[in-house]
Amino acid sequence: MATTTLSLSYLGGSLLNKKKWMLAAFGSVMAVGLAVGGSTYAIFTSSAQNTNNSFTAGTVDIEIQRDLGDTIPGPMFYTGTSDPTGSYPYDTTKNVPDAPPGAESLGGLAPGDQLTRAMNIFNRGSLDVRVKKLQATVNAAGETSGPAYDQFIQKMNVKVMYPAANKVLYDGPLAGLLSGYVDISPFLIAADPSGPANVTFTVTLDKSADNTLQGHSFVFDFGFYAEQKRNNP
Amino acid sequence: MKKKIALAMLSTALGAALVGAGSFAIFTSSAQNTNNTFTAGTLNISLDKPDGTKYFDITNMAPGDSGSAPFTVTNNGSLELRYDLTGSLTGALAAGANGLKVTIKDSAGNVITPGDTNRVLAAGASETLTISWALPLAAGNEYQGTTAQFGVFVAAEQTRNN
Numbered sequence: 001m002a003t004t005t006l007s008l009s010y011l012g013g014s015l016l017n018k019k020k021w022m023l024a025a026f027g028s029v030m031a032v033g034l035a036v037g038g039s040t041y042a043i044f045t046s047s048a049q050n051t052n053n054s055f056t057a058g059t060v061d062i063e064i065q066r067d068l069g070d071t072i073p074g075p076m077f078y079t080g081t082s083d084p085t086g087s088y089p090y091d092t093t094k095n096v097p098d099a100p101p102g103a104e105s106l107g108g109l110a111p112g113d114q115l116t117r118a119m120n121i122f123n124r125g126s127l128d129v130r131v132k133k134l135q136a137t138v139n140a141a142g143e144t145s146g147p148a149y150d151q152f153i154q155k156m157n158v159k160v161m162y163p164a165a166n167k168v169l170y171d172g173p174l175a176g177l178l179s180g181y182v183d184i185s186p187f188l189i190a191a192d193p194s195g196p197a198n199v200t201f202t203v204t205l206d207k208s209a210d211n212t213l214q215g216h217s218f219v220f221d222f223g224f225y226a227e228q229k230r231n232n233p
Numbered sequence: 234m235k236k237k238i239a240l241a242m243l244s245t246a247l248g249a250a251l252v253g254a255g256s257f258a259i260f261t262s263s264a265q266n267t268n269n270t271f272t273a274g275t276l277n278i279s280l281d282k283p284d285g286t287k288y289f290d291i292t293n294m295a296p297g298d299s300g301s302a303p304f305t306v307t308n309n310g311s312l313e314l315r316y317d318l319t320g321s322l323t324g325a326l327a328a329g330a331n332g333l334k335v336t337i338k339d340s341a342g343n344v345i346t347p348g349d350t351n352r353v354l355a356a357g358a359s360e361t362l363t364i365s366w367a368l369p370l371a372a373g374n375e376y377q378g379t380t381a382q383f384g385v386f387v388a389a390e391q392t393r394n395n
Contacts, residue, residue: 043390043391043394043395044273044274044275044276044310044312044390044391045276045388045389045390045391046276046277046278046310046314046388046389047278047386047387047388047389048278048279048280048283048284048306048386048387049280049284049384049385049386049387050280050282050283050284050286050287050288050304050384050385051284051321051382051383051384051385052285052287052382052384053287053288053289053290053302053364053382053383053384053385054287054289054290054291054380054381054382054383055291055294055324055326055327055333055366055368055380055381055382055383056291056292056293056294056326056378056379056380057293057294057295057326057368057372057376057377057378057379057380058292058293058294058295058377058378059377059378060295060374060377061377125377126293127293127295228295228296228297230295230297230298231295231296231297231298231370232297
């Protein structure tokens with residue numbers, strides 16, 4: 001190095017001179033060091049990572065099907081004219097002779113008539129669910145207002161049961177289900193591979209129903225509301 | 234005549250001096266000290282699970298679910314280091330105000346501020362941190378069936394002279 005040579009050449013000089021040169025040499029080394037550092041400054045580094053840790057949300061999804069031993073989708077209660085697909089699974093006069101007795105189409109209701117139909121509620125989601133609410137909505141396929149309608153929704157009693165849990169989910173006039181979801185005695189349906197919950201609907205047209213209803217036709221849709229069971233008191 | 238002789242002797246002496254310059258030598262000696270060694274240190278930070286082996290794979294989450302998983306950061310090098318800790322959370326399940334929340338906590342349970350740049354580990358030391366998650370109860374149906382991914386990243390530097 002140049003600085004070393006310079007120092008050596010002044011070994012024989014005075015102490016003062018020697019110090020001066022050493023100082024100069026030190027200064028030049030510093031300058032060189034700084035220049036190098038400025039252009040290629042580096043430190044040791046290392047890094048590591050772990051990615052793709054995943055989260056997946058579950059699903060809540062219930063599906064309802066009528067159930068009296070048939071797999072054909074359709075309403076629980078129906079008349080010949082309200083089943084335009086022509087399946088008539090319960091109509092012994094129009095279908096196979098060995099159709100389940102008592103499962104025929106309604107024909108015409110008379111005051112005092114009582115009919116029971118069943119429904120399966122399937123849990124199609126991935127989470128256990130609790131069914132908590134029930135509602136009925138009027139379907140425009142039938143009458144949706146008028147004196148006959150007003151009487152019918154009061155005189156038609158609906159009793160919904162979950163026999164497996166010995167629960168009465170709802171028992172009252174149809175009108176009570178028509179203003180949105182109402183709370184019912186909640187029941188659980190576990191996720192697959194659990195089977196469906198079988199609920200029954202028993203409808204009774206009160207004997208006090210009068211001639212106002214004669215010849216009128218009404219259509220209603222029933223709906224259940226379920227929530228996730230977990231983290232949900 | 235005497236002067237001439239003297240001159241001749243002087244020139245002879247000069248000649249001898251010239252000859253002496255041709256075969257000049259002194260006694261010398263040298264000593265050496267070798268094998269003085271310099272070894273650069275190493276800086277090596279690692280996670281207890283390498284990339285590709287997941288810390289967790291949480292399925293079938295419902296709003297209100299929460300949990301945690303530990304992970305260990307180790308200084309495998311010979312130099313003290315300090316490291317930056319960052320997490321990346323992506324995916325529809327983590328989107329929006331009510332989406333999945335993920336934090337990293339230290340051994341005392343304190344939440345580590347994202348982007349913490351001053352976690353020091355001595356050579357050979359390690360620390361176990363915790364990834365904590367929670368899906369708020371307020372998460373609505375829009376989150377059903379969605380997914381999210383979480384990655385943890387550590388980047389280290391030497392602490393000395395830095």
